Amino acid sequence: MKEELYIDNKPVDLGSGTNVTLSYKSNFLSDVSKIVSNNSYTINLPLTARNKRVIEGAHIPSCSTRFPRINHAGRYVRNGVELISKGNVSLLEINDGIDIALSWGNVTKFASIVNDNKTLRDLSYDETSYISWIRPSSGAFFPPMYFIDYGFKDTDETIWYHPCMSVKSILQRIQEDCGVTFNIHSRSDMLDRLIIPLTTRYDSDIVSEGSAEELVFANRSYRFDSPIGYFVLFESREIDNFYYAAHYLTNEVSGTFISGIRNKFKNTKYRVSGQMKFKVSGEYENLSLTGYLMRRYGDDDMFTLFSASGTIQGDYYVIEIDSETDVLDCTGSNHLMYFYLTGIASSATTVTDISGSITIQAVAFPTPAPASGDDTINNRYYYIPNLPDIKQIDFIKGVMSMLGLFAIPGDDNQIEFYPIEYILENKSRKYDWSKYLVSTYMDNRPISMSFSYSEFAQNNVYAYDEDDYGKYSGIIKVNDETLDLEKEAITLPFIPTETNGDKAYIPLYTYDDEGNLQYDEDDDARILLLPSVNSTKPTFIGLSWPELIDKNYKGYKSIVAEQKVINVSIRIREVDLKDLDMSIPVYLSQYGKYYAIVSIQVGENGICKCELFQLED
Known part of the structure; x- marks a missing residue:
């Protein structure tokens, strides 16, 4: 050789x-996370x-x-x-x-999906990856909005239907991020109709982090506003980003300073962090840096946003700031975020030698805007930050399990997804290795034969997350009394969704006793099915496990009902190994049976140790 x-x-x-x-491996009957x-x-x-x-x-x-x-x-x-x-x-x-x-058959890049624990929210996106969340004047529906009962009244003009994202587009983003290719050879009709409703209202981390601005404390005499305290100013610089802009104060003697922050959107909160260091002389109590939301003229309607106290360190008083404000609902130049040194009773107490800075960062929660527009509303709804917070590999496993597909590694980081039926239908393309079978025993028996494969039980339960009573669970049976009675085969990372009439029901919104709309955040992962690709009313109909098993697991049920695995030696020609396709079954006339390839170990002299799963007729 x-x-x-x-x-x-x-x-x-x-x-x-x-x-x-x-060593060739097919990943036969295993979930995609175990592919090697x-x-x-x-x-x-x-x-x-x-x-x-x-x-x-x-x-x-x-x-x-x-x-x-x-x-x-x-x-x-x-x-x-x-x-x-x-x-x-x-x-x-x-x-x-x-x-x-x-x-x-390299899957190193796919291994990063399995091992890195990245979630769907870790998928890459940029500042343009959003939809303008608008309630159309006509009330029309169009993707990615779908007619789902979220609990609000149709006449409520303050809210609108949440966007959805197709399962296919999410899989595409995973492929692009990780440099892998999924070749899905069946079930495209169902895959094209699966969608993920986005039930949260999170802002974009990318845009929010980009809003972070440093404000350097101005080292000058501060104005005392009784009874609040010393009014804090910052060195002047241009600040005007998506969320907020600086407000300026100009003094003919001292120059121009930043005096406050003008908030642009409702439903916005701020994170404030940094350090302020100064010398203080005189009386004070609970000396703190405090942020207020105040009217530009007058101190009525004054709300405390945060307050950070400090400690004496040598000759200095040092305040460490790491605070998050409540949600602001005021916008425009009439309401500003001002900063004060509080806890000082009068201007007789002096503050000098001031240094340090604070960094402020905003988050504006998306809200649907009316068709006529509203500049005080951030209606940018970003897809990726609002995807379910589940691991990418769990999402892939869940979707492929629902479709009844298993994975085979291909070349160049390609993953082939096939149903069991694909192997059964390939009998006409069989590898007839009958004449290459190497006899170990006089009666041509296999080297060994076992009667179970993988970790099956008599009753293998397929379930959804949080379906405690098994309303949507299904069972695949194996006819073998020697196995454990029952085990959990698959639990999807999605929770079931009830159907209200002809549409899915996801109770995101309720009304209080005074009729005010309340948002009840729902971070659970859900999946829905469109009746047709052009439908606007997704439901959970067709996604219960009994329905999925009946539609996508017919071939699977037939071959696992009574399992038989043989180990044999076969002299496989190099030309057959070169183009080996794990989705094509092997035929051995000695046993009159077809077999799915589980693994092939190629040794010296072309003798291969083959593990084969028997396909019943």
């Missing part, structure tokens, strides 16, 4: 004792001059090469057939030889 191995397109020497054992790349067992290369050059002298302790710390392109040729054309090689260890590992 002739073998050739290339690292970064450079040939390496294979010693007489070098074994290249390849095909890989070799550890390959030990001899320490020849050529191999030392290829690894850039990494065998020398004083060598500073990065070769061991990065992945390298790998190719493997056996008997003139290139079995692996786009592999990854990593250097494991230097001992009496060079230990490397080879992987292909």
